[in-house]
Amino acid sequence: PYTGPSADEILSKRKEYLSPSMFYFYTKPLNIVDGRMQYLFDDKGRRYLDAFGGIATVCCGHCHPDVVEAIVNQTKRLQHSTVLYLNHAIADFAEALANKLPGNLKVVFFTNSGTEANELAMMIARLYTGCHDIISLRNAYHGNAAATMGATAQSNWKFNVLQGDGENKFIKEDTQLWKNMICQVCLTRKYVHQSGVHHALNPDPYRGFFGSDGEKYAKDVQDLIQFGTSGNVAGFISEAIQGVGGIIELAPGYLPAVYSTIKKAGGLCIADEVQAGFARTGSHFWGFENHGVVPDIVTMAKGIGNGIPLGAVVTTPEIAEVLTRRSYFNTFGGNPVCTSGGLAVLKVIEKEKLQENAFVVGTHLKERLTALKNKYDLIGDVRGRGLMLGVELVTDQKFKTPAKLETIHVMDQMKELGVLVGKGGFYGNVFRITPPLCFTKEDADFLVDAMDYTMEKM
Ligand code: PMP
DSSP states (O other), X not given: OOOSOOHHHHHHHHHHHSOTTOOOSSSSOOOEEEEEXXXXXXXXXXXXXXXXXXXXXXXXXXXXXXXXXXXXXXXXXXXXXSSSSOOHHHHHHHHXXXXXXOTTOOEEEEXXXXXXXXXXXXXXXXXXXXXXXXXXXXXXXXXXXXXXXXXXXXXXXXXXXXXXXXXXXXXXXXXXXXXXXXXXXXXXXXXXXXXXXXXXXXXXXXXXXXXXXXXXXXXXXXXXXXXXXXXXXXXXXXXXXXXXXXXXXXXXXXXXXXXXXXXXXXXXXXXXXXXTTTTTTSSOSSGGGGGTOOOSEEEEOGGGGTTSSOEEEEEOHHHHGGGGSSOOOOSSTTOHHHHHHXXXXXHHHHXXXXXXXXXXXHHHHHHXXXXXXXXXXXXXXXXXXXXXXXXXXXXXXXTTOBOHHHHHHHHHHHHHTTEEOEEESTTSOEEEEOOOTTOOXXXXXXXXXXXXXXXXXX
């Protein structure tokens, strides 16, 4: 049994010693002390079905024995920087990763996070093309460093120099989570995010202007290039399914049309696979494959290391060449311990047929959630692919008014029933269901039953 500090003790230490920007889920946050595959355990030994951690950390399951073994063995043998000396772990994982990618995407740069991967990808695109302008999508999340905060397109994740910018609309009505995250940081830190990014209309089939007509949204990118730039751009960055943005699947036909427009303008296409990659969408290993496109640069993180800090940028040898113009390195990106873990992850996905599982269980889960949508007016939309699903709550179907408080309530109640789901979307009214890929049909049924039970009681 757990004998460490209580939730209250941890909270008071956090208050004194940790950044005020740190946030947590739930009105009463959970003190999670153990993890095993799709389950998490709190300090009282209570078990929770984790339907969100698949994206935050694990793709194979918490503490997957094969991944743990690979990490522990390498840690016992050697942990060092990636640069300076040779070590087989980084080369082996780079080879295995490159083999999972289509076309000539064969050169890997490792980083420690998704933000770093996207920063690097954007820099490479700018260097390669000699242009500065980058096009990203409204409602996107690509990171929170200088360039990536520019590409991120939700005001609640973008800092400004002005005091009072903390007057974010979430603060008045939402929980501690948003209060901590937005208000205090905005008031205590001052920051200007880099510009040079144009944010195109989001091809959002549920809330977007043009519904599911991908070609119409793609026209907006053409307009942006024509009117907002010299006619040439460095690149375009997007996810295949927006994660933080609330599991938004890009309208069909959008990516192929935009990729062709960007290429004509001399730009590179960057696929941010931080959330949608690594077999999560079930039908394909990479999210972009669902759209029939091949990017020039692919970025990844999160699931790549099943919870250890690791990210990567993969591109073609020709494009990778730009980084030889100066010295470029990352002390720990791709260190032996993390890359040993990464290689183990790829083996587990294959050995345990996790992509097939994401497809089968995800299809079943989506069907059951769709049936729930037909039962409750509170559910405005059910969407996503494989084990990357979203459930959007609205107070009325016609105007699609975000049901923010109801979302918090249902999430809290589901936690009491032992099920953890995530929350996202610009209005904070979308459940993000992104479990470890070992999630079973029984787990899916339990999740839907818990949601059904909660909504019925409202
Ligand atoms: N891209 C996407 C699509 C993300 O969801 C995130 C993190 N939420 C990032 C990039 C940034 O990753 P990290 O937090 O590891 O820097």
